[in-house]
Amino acid sequence: MEQSLYIQLSEKLIEKINEMEVGELLPSERKLAEIYGVSRTTVRLALDHLEVRGYILRQHGRGSIVVDYHKSLINLSEMYSFTEQMKALGQEPSTKLIGHSIINTNEKLEKIFLNGEQKFIKLIRLRSSDGIPLMYEESFIPFSKFQDIKIKDIEKRSLYGIFKEDFNEVVKLAQEEFSADLVNEEVARQLDVSPDSAVLQIYRTTINIKNETIEYTESKADPSKFSYRTVHHNHIEY
Amino acid sequence: MEQSLYIQLSEKLIEKINEMEVGELLPSERKLAEIYGVSRTTVRLALDHLEVRGYILRQHGRGSIVVDYHKSLINLSEMYSFTEQMKALGQEPSTKLIGHSIINTNEKLEKIFLNGEQKFIKLIRLRSSDGIPLMYEESFIPFSKFQDIKIKDIEKRSLYGIFKEDFNEVVKLAQEEFSADLVNEEVARQLDVSPDSAVLQIYRTTINIKNETIEYTESKADPSKFSYRTVHHNHIEY
DNA sequence: TAGTGGTCTAGACCACTCC
DNA sequence: GAGTGGTCTAGACCACTAA
DSSP, X not given: OOOOHHHHHHHHHHHHHHTSOTTOBOOXXXXXXXXXXXXXXXXXXXXXXXXXXXXXXXXXXXXXXEOOHHHHOSOSSSOOOXXXXXXXXXXXXXXXXXXXXXXXXXXXXXXXHOSOOOEEEEEEEEEEETTEEEEEEEEEEEHHHHTTOOGGGGGTSOHHHHHHHHHOOOEEEEEEEEEEEEOOHHHHHHXXXXXXXXXXXXXXXXXXXXXXXXXXXXXXXXXXXXXXXEEEEOOSOO | OOOOHHHHHHHHHHHHHHTSOTTOBOOOHXXXXXXXXXXXHHHHHHHHHHHHTTSEEEETTTEEEEOOHHHHOSOSSSOOOHHHHHHHTTOOEEXXXXXXXXEEOOHHHHHHHOSXXXXXXXXXXXXXXXXXXXXXXXXXXXXXXXXXXOGGGGGTSOHHHHHHHHHOOOEEEEEEEEEEEEOOHHHHHHHTOOTTOEEEEEEEEEEXXXXXXXXXXXXXXXXXXXXXXXXXXXXXXX
């Protein structure tokens, strides 16, 4: 599959940016268009892409400024994928499947999935990076859609990869909610933290291209080892 | 100041979307261009704006689908402003200034501000919504830039409003980090939660248009009353 | 196959920054 | 005033969805 021009251009520009210092200015949009033989529109699409991902900031009348926010970001507007994010930060992710079962629906799951599904597959996973446990995750996926999932694959492939390759379910969007909680005994043991310590609680709902909910996950992260960073751009006036 | 065409168009489209049902399709981009007498580029800019803010989803070959994610979101790519976000959710925000002092720099602040600033103004605020305390915030702003700040205004105006109107400092971008912690005695008392309960810990650094750090804030939120939601769109392949 | 959103071009004018 | 990013136009072709 041939990538679009502006994506290719943004990749070339990332290489260039990696050789530059924070605070330096990129060539102007018109110059970049000339250098790479594309229209200014395409250059702008590539720069939009880089701005959202924390490689540059743009300043009206001045230019595109190199920044390094991308280095410390778990997430910008990209989809969350533990595996991908850890690799991007130069760490070696691993997943251990602690348990799996088929459960009946309950009030909470009904409110989330809204499709009358009666049974769900529950997956309990421990996520580690460079061998250190970071997150304890309980995931729920509808049985009718994913009953043929290969349990053995779950430790080796990402859940979203399995969804796409084996079930043709493409994740379009995820909603996440952040909160905090105290650990229980089981989670404390798995994460190797003291009982009654605080954990970062993340609730994630993922939605496919047809607007159906296909996954709900509750994660508990050790706050001393895993935190979540994001960047907001100011688009509105104050 | 005249707003750009695509912003005006996006506002008109929000009115239209508010009269539609979730799941309905907007007119096609070409039709919208014709209806509103603008180019398709302008329509696309307006739709980009709406997609990022959770009003629509776009599906290649199908159309722009009305969704209501904007209703449950504390944040999309908009800047974080407690006051604005609470109002958007239909709640009445209030701020109580618990304390303020001038402090000397320390190792942590030096690493964050990186400009050799020697003194900082420290503000301790309690943020409430409809009279219920949600967040305990400690903010640090450079003394040399903001020494003339009117302390009395802080309970009445938003900090970012004061920055802009009184100091001509426009916030360009904010970085936030989410973690979790146990409350201490003072915070437990202020938030009216039991000692040793967990709080959502938020660290925020805000940066102005010249790339200078102008504020650093540590917030502790009561997780039973305040959580943080966000949406990620899938731009990459899995 | 018709219609949709996604990408891309060439060109124009405006608003802003910096000298 | 020169150069920059921001907005806008008119038009084209491609890739995808749905009937």
